[in-house]
Amino acid sequence: MKHIVILISGTGSNMAAIVRAAEREDWAARLGARVAAVISNRPDARGLQTAQEAGIATAVVDHRQHADRAAFDAALRAEIDRHQPALVVLAGFMRILTPGFVAHYAGRIVNIHPSLLPAFPGLHTHQRAIDMRCRVAGATVHQVTAELDHGAILAQAAVPVLPGDTADTLAARVLTQEHLIYPRAIAELLSKG
């Protein structure tokens, strides 16, 4: 069985969408894959409870309990590797990872980013899209490489930016698309190998 480990920092709605898709589409039987664990860098992440309610193992690796990024990444890597993952899924995981960490999972770590990459890597993507008067915005599923938000694109979805949109209204419209494209992209990756 291929193990999927999902990393979150907050609400975990993308994680929940992946868990629901895995259940609904019977990834265990069809893809030989299952969500083995959900790990958060924040003990108060709402998604931890959602995962527990779905019967998934959870763990916290609190970045504030580690002296520096390297120590945090080492602890996180140890926690992830307990599950021998075929795929590590960043789902609203708001920490920058060290190049060594990313290299360890090369080819088996993916992220979802709330913009149409390569536009707007980094933070505050929705406000930046509104400020630039973009007509479309969206989300991107991509391979994770050492350079932030720059790996090969696996899936994208576009939504219109509407008159009167705020960062929040646009974020909500984009998020509904994230919930569709992320599970689909993961299933596709798993089916390839």
Ligand code: GAR
């Ligand atoms: C999502 O919109 C995701 O694309 C974004 O955080 C949100 C998490 O929501 N990720 C990033 O900004 C990564 N840099 P969720 O916790 O409900 O899935």
